[in-house]
Amino acid sequence: MWQHLKLSSLGVIDSAELELDSGFTVITGETGAGKTMVVTALGLLRGDRADLGLVRHGAERASVSASITVPEATDVERSVTAAGGELDGDVVVLGRVLSAQGRSRAVAGGATVPAALLTTLTDELLAVHGQSDQHRLLRPAAQRAALDHLAGDALQKVLDEYVPAFTRWKEIETELSALRDHARERAQELEMLKHGLEEVAAVEPVPGEEEELRAEEGRLAHAEALVRAATTAHALLTADDDGTDARTLVASATAALQEAAGHDDGLDDLAGRVREIGILLDEVGADLGSYSAGVEMDPARLSVVQERLAALTSLQRRYGPSLEDVLEWSRVSEARVHSLDHDDDTITALEAERDQLLPSLRDLAERLGEIRRETAGRLAELTEAELAQLSMPSAQLHVEVSTSEELRAHGCDDVELLFAANNGAPPRPLAKGASGGELSRLMLALEVVLADRTSVPTLVFDEVDAGIGGRAAVEVGRRLSRLAEHAQVLAVTHLPQVAAFADHHFHVAKDDDGQVTSSTVRRLPDHERVDELARMLAGQDDSAAAQEHARELLDLAERS
Template sequence: MYDARERLAAEPRAKGASGMIEEISIRDLGVIAEATLPLGPGFTAITGETGAGKTMVVTALGLLLGERSDSGVVRLGASQSWVEGRWRVPADGEVSERVRESGGDVDPIGESGDAELVLSRSVSPEGRSRAYAGGRSAPVAVLSELGERLVVVHGQSDQIRLKSATAQREALDRFAGPELQASLARYHDVWRRWKDGVAELEELTGDRDRRVREAEELRAALEEIEAAAPQPGEDVELDERIERLENVETLRVAAAEAREQLSAEESDGPDALSLLDGARRALEHAARHDQELGALAETLQAAQYQVTDAAAQLSSYLAGLDVDGAHDLELLQERKALLASLVRKHGDSLEDVIAKLGAGSARLFELDGDAERIEALTQRVADDAQEAEALAGELSKARSEAAAKLETSVTKELAALAMADARIVVEVSDRGELGASGRDQVAILLQPHPGSEPRPLGRGASGGELSRVMLAIEVVLAGTDPVPTFVFDEVDAGVGGAAAIEIGRRLAQLAERSQVLVVTHLAQVAAFANNHLTVVKDTGGAVTESSVRQLEGAEREAEMARLLSGLADSESGVAHARELLELARG
């Protein structure tokens, strides 16, 4: 059995292999009962007879990349389809980080700085699907996010990579190189500062009347609060003092009666002190007969001291009550009403009112400085707008120059791909306003024949032509815009002979920077692959089954001969196959 982990550990990291697929395992998908596809760096060609299930390989990869599942792909009689892919990714890259965020993990590969990522997907006959990322169940959307970073698929019915104006502009910018990227970064910083300044200025000037009213109201509120000078906890203290004064007579009677009971000063009746003194004397008199009574006498003497202290404190309390009066109560109630008024106007509590004094002062300082701020901000916004316009002009010039080069390079590639009359047009137009990327709108158009009207990519071209256009663009962009893995499904449709050889040559060129997987029916294309897989169909049973084999040596020559002549054992076909392989190796 092919051991992907041993191969990962043994092989050096290939150029452009960040996110490279090492292996795909398929079970019960379409006509494929069970298959393992050893992939790895470079150019992998996948061939096979019509109906053998070559497209199931692309379908399997699509499931791993989060595409919509279809119950129709489940093999007849199977409980579910299962697909698993093993990727080699940077251990600390954005793909690994996204996997960890979703609850999964990656396995480090030695000390290479890379890790193995496992993605899996199952589909039931009822259409239910489950996805796994890094060993943990994950939403299918997570596979889609990872797929956008890992693989670009070009198929007969797939949406093209550069389908949006934004993607086309970004592709042109990357093709233009680091100098434009640096200019774009400077422009974006100025543009962002300019937009922030415009928004702030609009807020200041648009709400000027409201801010003036806010300043006036805030100034009046602060003056009122400062005049009252409330103190923390003052409202609680006032309540306590008012409660005391409102019940002063009751308090005086109770305190006087208690003091009289403890120490009678205005009557000859017995009080607590005299009773305690008598009890103490009686015990002391008898203590010479029993020491225990002496100890009790000492306890009574201590009680006398405490009662004496309590009586003194009651006297002081009564003296304090005599100082307070009705005038004090009136003043306290007025103060309480003032604080209550402040709370109603300026907060839910006295603490809020006091806090507003500090925060309001800072806000008032800000509002009072509006005029100076508006003047300074207006000048800054004008300066930033002027600088943004100048930088946008530099971007437009650089993009126009890069567009001409991109047109020439891609059109040259198309000529080698049997589209000699076709031409790529890259339009850089002014959209009339500054945006985050400048004022340019970029459109990549295809002119299929001289004199015809250039049209957006994806319109007015056959599936095979569109695949070749995208191949030409990808080959040109690969130098400055590498993608970890490209998958081409029938990129050679409608092509043969020398044009097919050039397609194979371009795919091999692309594979120098990225991993390339190609489903093809042409030996001229497959000859340039460094890894050749074939999907083998077995019709011996009641149900057609297919498997995948890796071809080398004579087996590969036989498959190439079959692709060329339809006969795997044709001597002339095998000879031609060897000739093609020699050509590709050269």
């Protein structure tokens, strides 16, 4: 339920707040006062396109916001949370801000969100019926939806089986089509992959071997230089014949320091460090001798290593850039080859699954058609009864259900509403057989018929009573009041007969000081409703006759 609606600098309305309640609420006011701005505000909260002209002249921005109680059965909380917003208990706050420069911002649960999200959220919270919305009833999908709505659980139970089966059937058909249409491309891909895998298999690369091979290549290619360097260093450290090698010199230094040992701690420490150098020289010299003896000078091995590196480099150019990438490409390609090699098996399996699924899908579609045809007469009968109460006693509604061979998301049925306003007139499609006023009453009649099955908690009617008067207007008010037993109903109306049936009454008043026009919205207490109804009846609220008629209307509504 919509609890609170706030408007600021929107059109002629400078500022207004509406505390909304359950039941039937009407909004009335003189022509041009701005009562439809309330519906415009709801449209903005539904994600409608932002119009720069809606910002009040002289204002920097216009804003609308609403607090709405969220029913448990909706996905509103999940969607708001996913967008970064949050609910206050079971209440979500939606908002829209329009700047005078043409920018707009949408808010849900305190988070800035795309305007399209407001559309998604409010589809579950609000349904608006205006003179422009009547044209939805002309669409085949909307006509089928009305019939399905009346069919209720019986149809929904079959749809719950049909929809997933249809979805899987479509997936199979799409996959089979792709497999058949691109057979040549897949054959070429298979050949290319197999050739690549053969190249990789011929080389048999091993993870990490490239680094080892490059290190070995470096040693083999520079073996002579390595031996020469190690031998020279060994001789300088430990094997000089004239006693000038490093090890002999360090030994002499150690002996000289030993002669003064024990007289000074600092010199003794230095002597110890010189001895350590001698030990280290012995170890390094021995290691250099071993290294020189162990260096391999093998041109044949060098050739083998270089050929192996060339083979790995060739693979990397084709399938790399690194050896790890080559190995990953090989792994993925093997899986792809396995898949392509078994396309025929896949096609056979998919065709078998499709052939098994199709009979049950056809059976479910036939059951959907049977339920729709059974419901069609009931929808026509109930709607005609409502139309008769709306001063259309001769109106006839025919609900035609035709079935095709084509499987679709909702079955194989096409639903069309045919309408005749008078006896003797042939029923015609709504687009050709119903005027704007007749469409208004037909839509209202359908809403009443489907009222106890509606899942939308709030219904808004924007002057759908245009072109209606007298007894028909009374019946419109009575039916809107009846709808309010199942949902929160808001109606913008110019008819006192409709307004009299409201549980709550808001009045939009216009003030023009000659320079600026502004409007205010306020809830009318019961004692002021007579004056407003009198104004709507006679154009003046102080007419005794009009006030008496207004009281009669209120009494009539109270007794209904």
